[in-house]
Amino acid sequence: MRKALVLALCLLSPGTSRARDLDPVTRDAVSRVDIGRAATHVQFLGRDVLMGRSPGTEGAEIAARYISDRLHEIGLVPAGDGGTFHQQVPLHGSQPSRESRLTITTRDGSVDLELWDDYLLYATGDQTSVARPIPVVFAGYGITAPEFDYDDYLSIDVDGAVAVFLTGEPRSDDPSYFEGATATIHSSPGVKQRLALSRGAKGSILLPSPASLEARGWDRWRRDFSFEHLTLAYGWSENLNILLNPGVADLLFQGAAFGFEDVCAMDSAGEMRSFELKTRAGFRGDFHERDFQSPNIAALLPGCDPLLENSYLVISAHYDHLGVGVPVRGDSIYNGVVDNASGVAAVLEMARVFSQLEPGPGRSILFLFVTAEEAGLLGSRYYCDHPLVPLGKTVANLNVDGLAFLDTFDSVIGVGAEFTTLSRRLDEAAGALGLRVSPLPGGLSVREEFAHSDQYAFAEAGVPSILIQEGLDFRHVLPEEAVRRLLEWGRDVYHSPFDDLDQEINMAAGQEHLEVLTAMAGSLAQTHEVPQWMPGLGFSVARMRTLIEGR
DSSP states (O other): OHHHHHHHHHHOOSSOSOOTTSOHHHHHHHHHOOHHHHHHHHHHHTSGGGTTOOTTSHHHHHHHHHHHHHHHHHTOEEOSGGGSSEEEEEEEEEEEOTTOEEEEEETTEEEEEEBTTTEEESSOSGGGOEEEEEEEEEOTTOOEEGGGTEETTTTOOOTTSEEEEESSOOOOSOTTSTTTTSOOGGGOHHHHHHHHHHTTOSEEEEEOOHHHHHHHOHHHHHHHTTSOEEEETTSOOOOEEEEEOGGGGGGGGTTSSSOHHHHHHHHHHTOOOOEEEEEEEEEEOOEEEEEEEEEEEEEEEOOSOTTTTTSEEEEEEEOOOOEEEEEETTEEEEOOIIIIIIHHHHHHHHHHHHHHOSSOOSSEEEEEEESOSTTTSHHHHHHHHSOSSOGGGEEEEEEOOOOOOSOOBSEEEEETGGGBTHHHHHHHHHHHTTOEEOOOOTTOOHHHHHTTSTHHHHHHTTOOEEEEEEOSOBSSSOHHHHHHHHHHHHHHTTTSTTSSTTSOOOHHHHHHHHHHHHHHHHHHHHOSOOOOBOTTOTHHHHHHHHHHHTO
16 A cells, blocks of 8 residues: 555545536536545555454454544544444453363373364354264265255264264255356355254254365464454354364264265365264364443434435445464454555545535435454444335435455445345446446356455345456456456455455546445435345345335
């Protein structure tokens, strides 16, 4: 950011002249947004002194005060608890120690495996304990998918056992079977774990396939699992769910009809099967735990249209990141500059611009900065459980999880747009800026990508939601080169200490992205049309419930 900042600010001037087809209020807003102003927020939030903004730390508290102070300067109405900008979110934190023991019992005796080296924990706390060794059953991929006539549990019983399954899902070149090359929701570890629990399993063990281990590497997994495990203080307890290092997987298969090498061969050949194992597993955890509060930050801009002022658009971004973790090349601070200091900066800049308009937007806008997104959308889930404005009167959520940083672009992607009539609104907003709307690149699941950030919490609460990203039609970078560089960023920078202020950032790309977001926000704040879910989606049931209950 530092290297690119000076040059970019010299080249850029705020606003755009392309937004001719937008309504006057939205066009005015788009002309005023300034990536240079947003960059000052990024510079503050991405500093090492904030230590990665992990919830419940001094760095996160500094970030929360900074955001609140900016909202106060803008002149927005505090929308949090007791006339403040803060909505306190009660959280529970837990960190396992090396004293934790996973024990695998074979016919030759028992072996204690070492945390971090041999296995990792998806969840922590006393509820993960398995006091006595219990049976272990191999459940293939751990998938039940009636729509594809597929069930790994058809021939086995995991009630009272630990279910073991492989990463991934059945291989297919047929789009009608597991969506071909595109990963489905069935491949998600969380979905597999919940399915095993529903089948009566006391826990689960996920085994990385050779392909997934090659793509990610055990060291990367160990790094990702090293951070404190957070839950909402009133959230449900999670059972034992383990990620096992394939290097010790043979222990589980001792004495069974097939070994781990056979399972990997089944995966490659598309001939997966489930079978009983001869081993048992037990777990005794040792944890460092704490209870604390971390705030969501909320500010309201009242609408100017008497017919719209009692309805709301929520524009959100998460301000937390991972904090301090496993050092990589001597750096242990996971600053989270693109993810998501840049998203916070974008929302702050939109708040500034919309608050200065005369006349202002017709619909009321709630600017919401949530905590603990990285821990599982906890801040946004809490907000949806305890909304500061009625969910039934919230017409949409526009979530911002990072700004474009590679190059200016000719297309945008609306993640989740096809689930609602927001797709039409995005077509209009993007078109007014001379941009196309393109689908997600092949191989990416729309539902899976939609579930990766705070827009999904709003969707589950019934609120039509969208995340807008830049497309792959870059103006100065060829598609093959763009894909290579984005993949490298995802592998080497994302959720690492190098998403920091020293990375190269294309400020013109950020300016363009900010304009698109502002155009979409203005359009939603001005229209009398209320976005709707497409038929056949479960989200619409939640929407109906909030409308009936008046929540």
